[in-house]
Amino acid sequence: xxxxxxxxxxxxxxxxxKDEVPRTDTFEVPCQSxxxxxxxxxxxKDQLDGSLSYRWSCRMAVCGSCGMNVDGAPTLTCKSPLSxxxxxxxxxxxxxxxxxxxxxxxxxxxxxKLKAVKPWIIRAKEKAVEEGPYRxxxxxxxxxxxxxxxxxxxxxxxACPVVGxxxxxxxxxxxxxxxxxxxxxxxxxxxxxxxIFRGEGSVYSCSFAxxxxxxxxxxxxxAAAINQAKLSGLVDWAASLxxxxxxxx
Amino acid sequence: MVETxxxxxxxxxxxxxxxxAAIAAVEADPNITVALVSKVYPMRSHTVSAEGGAAAVTRExxxxxMHGYDTVKGSDFLGDQDVIEYFVEQAPKxxxxxxxxxxxxxxNEDGSVATRAFGGMSIKRTWYAADKVGFHMLHALFQHxxxxxxxxxxxxxxxxxLLIDDGQVRGVVALDIRQxxxxxxxxxxxxxxxxxxxxxxxxxTNGNIKTGDGMALxxxxxxxLKDMEFVQYHPTGLPGTGILITExxxxxxxxxxxxxxxxxxxxxxxxxxxxxxLGPRDLISRAMVQEFEAGRxxxxxxxEYLHLDLTHLGEEKINQRLPMVRELAKVYGGxxxxxxxxxxxxxxxxxxxxxxxxxxxxxxxxxxxAAGETACVxxxxxxxxxxxxxxxxxxxxxxxxxxxLQFSKGADDGNERAVRAQAEExxxxxxxxxxxxxxxxxLARLRVDMNKTLESGCGVYRQEDSMQQTVRDIxxxxxxxxxxxxxxxxxxxxxxxxxxxxxxxxLEIAEVVANSAASRKExxxxxxxxxxxxxxxxNCLYHTLCFFDPAGPRIEKKDxxxxxxxxxxxxx
Ligand SMILES: Cc1cc2nc3c(=O)[nH]c(=O)nc-3n(C[C@H](O)[C@H](O)[C@H](O)COP(=O)(O)OP(=O)(O)OC[C@H]3O[C@@H](n4cnc5c(N)ncnc54)[C@H](O)[C@@H]3O)c2cc1C
Ligand code: FES
Numbered sequence: 001x002x003x004x005x006x007x008x009x010x011x012x013x014x015x016x017x018k019d020e021v022p023r024t025d026t027f028e029v030p031c032q033s034x035x036x037x038x039x040x041x042x043x044x045k046d047q048l049d050g051s052l053s054y055r056w057s058c059r060m061a062v063c064g065s066c067g068m069n070v071d072g073a074p075t076l077t078c079k080s081p082l083s084x085x086x087x088x089x090x091x092x093x094x095x096x097x098x099x100x101x102x103x104x105x106x107x108x109x110x111x112x113k114l115k116a117v118k119p120w121i122i123r124a125k126e127k128a129v130e131e132g133p134y135r136x137x138x139x140x141x142x143x144x145x146x147x148x149x150x151x152x153x154x155x156x157x158x159a160c161p162v163v164g165x166x167x168x169x170x171x172x173x174x175x176x177x178x179x180x181x182x183x184x185x186x187x188x189x190x191x192x193x194x195x196i197f198r199g200e201g202s203v204y205s206c207s208f209a210x211x212x213x214x215x216x217x218x219x220x221x222x223a224a225a226i227n228q229a230k231l232s233g234l235v236d237w238a239a240s241l242x243x244x245x246x247x248x249x
Numbered sequence: 250m251v252e253t254x255x256x257x258x259x260x261x262x263x264x265x266x267x268x269x270a271a272i273a274a275v276e277a278d279p280n281i282t283v284a285l286v287s288k289v290y291p292m293r294s295h296t297v298s299a300e301g302g303a304a305a306v307t308r309e310x311x312x313x314x315m316h317g318y319d320t321v322k323g324s325d326f327l328g329d330q331d332v333i334e335y336f337v338e339q340a341p342k343x344x345x346x347x348x349x350x351x352x353x354x355x356x357n358e359d360g361s362v363a364t365r366a367f368g369g370m371s372i373k374r375t376w377y378a379a380d381k382v383g384f385h386m387l388h389a390l391f392q393h394x395x396x397x398x399x400x401x402x403x404x405x406x407x408x409x410x411l412l413i414d415d416g417q418v419r420g421v422v423a424l425d426i427r428q429x430x431x432x433x434x435x436x437x438x439x440x441x442x443x444x445x446x447x448x449x450x451x452x453x454t455n456g457n458i459k460t461g462d463g464m465a466l467x468x469x470x471x472x473x474l475k476d477m478e479f480v481q482y483h484p485t486g487l488p489g490t491g492i493l494i495t496e497x498x499x500x501x502x503x504x505x506x507x508x509x510x511x512x513x514x515x516x517x518x519x520x521x522x523x524x525x526x527l528g529p530r531d532l533i534s535r536a537m538v539q540e541f542e543a544g545r546x547x548x549x550x551x552x553e554y555l556h557l558d559l560t561h562l563g564e565e566k567i568n569q570r571l572p573m574v575r576e577l578a579k580v581y582g583g584x585x586x587x588x589x590x591x592x593x594x595x596x597x598x599x600x601x602x603x604x605x606x607x608x609x610x611x612x613x614x615x616x617x618x619a620a621g622e623t624a625c626v627x628x629x630x631x632x633x634x635x636x637x638x639x640x641x642x643x644x645x646x647x648x649x650x651x652x653x654l655q656f657s658k659g660a661d662d663g664n665e666r667a668v669r670a671q672a673e674e675x676x677x678x679x680x681x682x683x684x685x686x687x688x689x690x691x692l693a694r695l696r697v698d699m700n701k702t703l704e705s706g707c708g709v710y711r712q713e714d715s716m717q718q719t720v721r722d723i724x725x726x727x728x729x730x731x732x733x734x735x736x737x738x739x740x741x742x743x744x745x746x747x748x749x750x751x752x753x754x755x756l757e758i759a760e761v762v763a764n765s766a767a768s769r770k771e772x773x774x775x776x777x778x779x780x781x782x783x784x785x786x787x788n789c790l791y792h793t794l795c796f797f798d799p800a801g802p803r804i805e806k807k808d809x810x811x812x813x814x815x816x817x818x819x820x821x
Contacts, residue, residue, distance in 0.1 A: 015739045034489065034583070046693035050745045051737035055289075057456040060492045060577060062384055063293045079580060100427055101742040107290065111404075119392040121351045133348040135360030141353055148353050148385065152292055177392070184351060 003033045007082065009040060011052065012092040013102050022099065025049070037070055037077040037089065041103075054103035061217060064151035067094050067158070068103050074155035076217040094158035110154060113170050117178025117196055122189025140185040147180035147225050149218045156212035156222050168201035172212035172222035175203055179225040182232065194229070194236040203229045251422065251672040253433040256401065257281035257657045258650070259420055261408050261463060262442030263291025265383070265642035266621025266649070268390040269343075270440050271400045273650030281654065282399045284434045286423055288407045288458065288747070291391045295444055295456045296642065299383020300495035300573055302375035303639035305340035307364050311372045313337045320637060321814045323369040323529050324630025325774035325784065327476070327792070330812030332608050332628050336637075336644050343643035344376050352389040353378050355570075365570075366500040367636045369529035375636040380497055380573040386639060406432060407747055408462065410675050411439065411470045411617065412668045418470075418616040419663045422672040424679055426747060429740025431679060433672040435665070437657035438616045440649045441467060441604060442642075445622040448751075449759045450597040451700035454486055454493040463623040465754035467604040468761065472612045473794040475625040475807070477602035477758070478766035479775045481633055482534040482709050486596025487582045488551035493598070494574055494582075494591055496635045498559055499526040501570050505533070506556040506590065507545040522821040531632045531775045532821070534595040538709050549592065556590035563587075595709055599638065601629040601775065602765070605794060605807075610649035616656055620649035627792065627810070631774020683746050684738030690729050692745070696752055699726050699759055707766050712780045716767040723760045724801070730756060761795045764802040768793060786816050 006028055014022040027048050029040045038056055045052050056066040061079040068077050069092045071085060082089070097105035127134065156172035157163045163171050170178075175197065182190040197203045206226045213223040258274050260267050263285055274283050285291070306316050316337040321328050348354055348362065355363045355377050364373040378385040394400050406423040412433065413419060420435035446461020447453035468474050484505070485494040499505070505526055507513050514525045519536035521528030537555055540546055546553035559567060559574075564587045567575055571586075578586045603625035610618045610626060620626070621642045628641055706719025730753060737745040771785040772778050792807040 016741055017739050045744075050692065050735065051739065051743075053737075053742045053744045055293075057289065057293055057458045058295065058298045059456065059490065060298060060581065062381070062573075063289075063295070063297045063456060065289070065293050081580075101739070104742050108404075111290070114392075115395045118396070120396045121349065121393075127349055129342055129345050129349065133345050133354070133362050136356055137360045138356045138358065140360075141356055145353055148388070149381070151297075151384070152290075181351065186349075186351065 004030045005033065007031050007040065008088045009044065010088060010090045011044070011103070014099055015101055031082050033083060035082045037075065037080045037082060037091070038066055040082060041077065041091070053101045062151055064153035067153040067155050068092065069094055069158065074158040074215045076153055076155065079217055094154055096158050096160065096163045097154070107154065110152070110157065110171070110174065113174040114177060117170065117174050118189060118193055119177045119181060121181065121184065121187050122192060124188055134186045136185050144180045144183035147176045147183065147220060150177055150220045151218055153217065155215045155217065159211040159215040161209050161211065162205050162207055166201065166205055169205045170197070170201045170203070172226065175229055176220055176222040176225035179229045190232065191236055194233040197229045197233045198237060203233060206230070251431045251433050251669065251676055253435055253669065254284060254403070255435045256284040257436060258283045258438050258440065258653045259286060259434045259436035260284065260440045260442060261286050261421060262294070262444060262621070262623070263287035263391070264294035264296040264442060264444055264621060265386055265390060265639060266646035267440070267442030268394050269643050269646030270442055270620060270650035270653070272390070272394055272397065273647040274654045275397045275399045277651055277654050282401055284403060284436065285400055286403045286406045286408060286421065286434050288405065288426070290404050291402070292388055294387060295459050296383045296387040296639070298456060298493070299639055300380045300493060301497035301500070302365060302367060302377035302382050302636045303344055303386065304367065304370060304375045304634070304636040305344045305640055306337060307341060307362065307374055307376070308372065311374050315371055316340070316374060318814060319369055319371050320628070320634055322819060323632055323634040325632055325819055326790065326816040327630030327773060327809055329627035329810035330814060331810050332626055334812070335608060336628050336641065339644040340640045343640060343647065347386060347389055347643065350389050350393040352385050355379060365497060366527060367634070368496050368499065368527050369634040370636070375500065377497065380495055380571045383639060403432070403434065407750065408466065409679065409750060410671070411466050412671050413470060413614070414663045414667045416615060417660065417663060418614055419668045422675045424747070427742055429743060431672060431676040433669065435668065437660040437662065438618065438653040440653045441617070441619040441623050442621045442646065443623045445600045446755060446758050447597050447600065449699060449755045449762065450703050452486070452491045452704070453597040454483060454491055455597070460751035460755050461758040462751065462754045463619065464604055465757040467612060467617065467619065468757060468797050470614060471797060472614050472617065473605040473796050473805070474758070474761050475602055475605035475627070475792050475794055476765070477600070477761045477795055478769050478793060479601035479631045480597060480707060480762065481530055481599040481601060481775050482595040483530055483598035484533040484537055484595050485557050485593040487577070488549055488554045488592055488594055490581050491596045492577055492581050493596070494557060494577065494593055498557060498571060498574055501566065502562055503557055503559045506558050507540050508547050509545060513540055513545070520821065524821045528821055529632055529634065531777070534709050535777060537595050547592065552594065554592040554594045557593045558590040559586040560588060560590065599633055601625070601631065601633050609652045610645050611652060616660060618649045618653045620645040631776060682749060683735070683743060685733065685735050688732030688734045690732040690734060692733060692735070692748055692752060695726055695729060695733070699723065699756060703759055703762065707762055709777065711766060711776065711778050713767070716763060719763045720767055723756065723763055727756050727760065761802055764804065765793045765795050768804045790816065
């Protein structure tokens, strides 16, 4: 196999059955040169301490399970080569979420926010399946494609300074995913969603920090979605003052 | 006390099949609710990793007849032809529904849905969303499912047992992973949509959660597992990790080359004919192993490999059609496929076998249904064609939702007291296993031993003595499982306990794979024996059924449903 290097892993531990506050454990791991951070955690779990808890599945950067803070930065651990870290690596749970145990955080809040932005196609009249697919040009697809690439890994929530202060803020991923439908040529629900974007936890809480787009492992650029949503929310709101409700979005 | 939740239908699994089933059920009746019980949040399900595409007749010059024939031939004539006919006819409708629900399918210039070539498909009929098809399908289904309040999600619940009373399934019991307590999900019918079990092998494209749980649940409840000897090797996995490089690369024109730079599928006779790189997976995987054996592979730190060459496709096409492949090759393979070939080797990918169901997705146990990779409705026979299984999840997921709902309406709630008692029993069993210190066997060790013996006995090429050795090994490892030592006594998010339960399930299905393989005395599709190299329709045109028996797995046979297509030599 490849060269082996011993690295020290300083890992947050927290078990609500036993611990009042989080503590840390340190493990020495013989790391292969092609390993990702996740490989080292799996080594710890298999060989050193079977009680370490964290989530992972696909190990190919698409299921979104394995987000953690590594050396303080929100990181998709299955996609982050150990070669880019030093001899000591600190692994902690994602910030801005309640911790369930060790490196596992509570995601139910996000699931509710996601549902709140109505991430589905809304139409006045749905097309019958017999009529076949909608036509959508490659350019129309391009309009929203990028925002549809979100894997729900939650790194953007961990990085966002606003989420930390305002837990109700809908947050980068959910706004990007809601706004993705606004941009979809098949959808007619923009004004409904814009009203949500303007409401509680609104897009206007965003302070333009852009941290979300910087940590996104899929280059979704949620900050761009938020900015566009702000604008379209405003335009929509202004229009609602002069036009009666119910027009085409 | 085990907490109970009652719904009309209980669905286990939130991948493509489970979500489709849930939507079908609530759409069929505005007054019912379904429980969607899953050990991970639905969008983490391994459907997410599918890259290449989903097949359905789309173009003017295609036909159901052609899709059907390709599938039957791909299955090495072991697919049930009534199932295949139903499948190809439903496929276009199902993919269209996904389109209406927002799936970002790739498009032609005129705005119609684009199709690409896939292995064993005689025409471009595979719909795609770049090379993140499973990801987009899963998220489209999941997000669409959120509009139905009557789909009640129970996330991070690990189902450990089916609840059965009076010969009928009454629900399931699950470990609430976050709290460490047990919950009973009661329903008048249950659908298993728990995916495959590739993790029984050491080198696989499958994620950590693919441990064959649903197959083990059904098997222990007396339902047969069917055709479990047929395990698909995908030709192109990255050495080391086993991460998949999709067949769509070859669909888009990539070449497989040996160390002499030769396109061996073209220059040598491996039975793929003019299909070359677009031959079916079983034939290409075998060809690759033969190249290794002839000394024409490269050798690397993770064993032998060959080259998948995309360099002639050009950066623009690669970026547009295969962006994920480029990213995966760079991050996990250390090469940029725009400039260099990707090292690849055959990798365990998919289980053709599964819970025995009929065309309506019903199992032999009244009230129990199964769909998706965990089921064996006999669409795929001895070898699945790439891009048929995502469509299968939709077609038979929907069918299972409708059928299970029908059953639910005609059934009663059963004896709730008896069922609760079973759930309490299960609670006691789990409590005993948690943090169990007696014995000296380590979880990881047992898993590695299971992985190794399966690869040596049930790999690309098989033979009597090594299969029998694997049968013995697995029985021995199952014995050692009783001496498992666990360290984590905590209730909250005890992933060690979950892994132990998963290993228990994997050992169960590993035993079924090995025993089913040893029982089939011919070569067909993915089951290739060096000591019986030809197909034997005279004696072996049957489905293998494997039943749980305290004395050891019991094998029976079931007829294949033939029809339009008469078995013939499988030549391409
Ligand atoms: C890398 C890769 C690429 C692929 N590419 C393609 C392709 O291009 N085209 C194609 O047609 N097919 C492809 N396939 C195959 C296809 O993706 C799968 O067969 C299909 O997605 C399986 O879906 P499913 O819904 O049956 O199961 P999954 O998506 O695996 O979902 C299983 C669900 O069951 C739940 N579950 C499992 N056990 C339990 C339990 N004990 N308790 C509670 N819940 C449980 C899980 O949480 C999960 O939600 C690919 C497969 C892989 C691995
Ligand atoms: S394990 Fe799936 S994203 Fe990392």
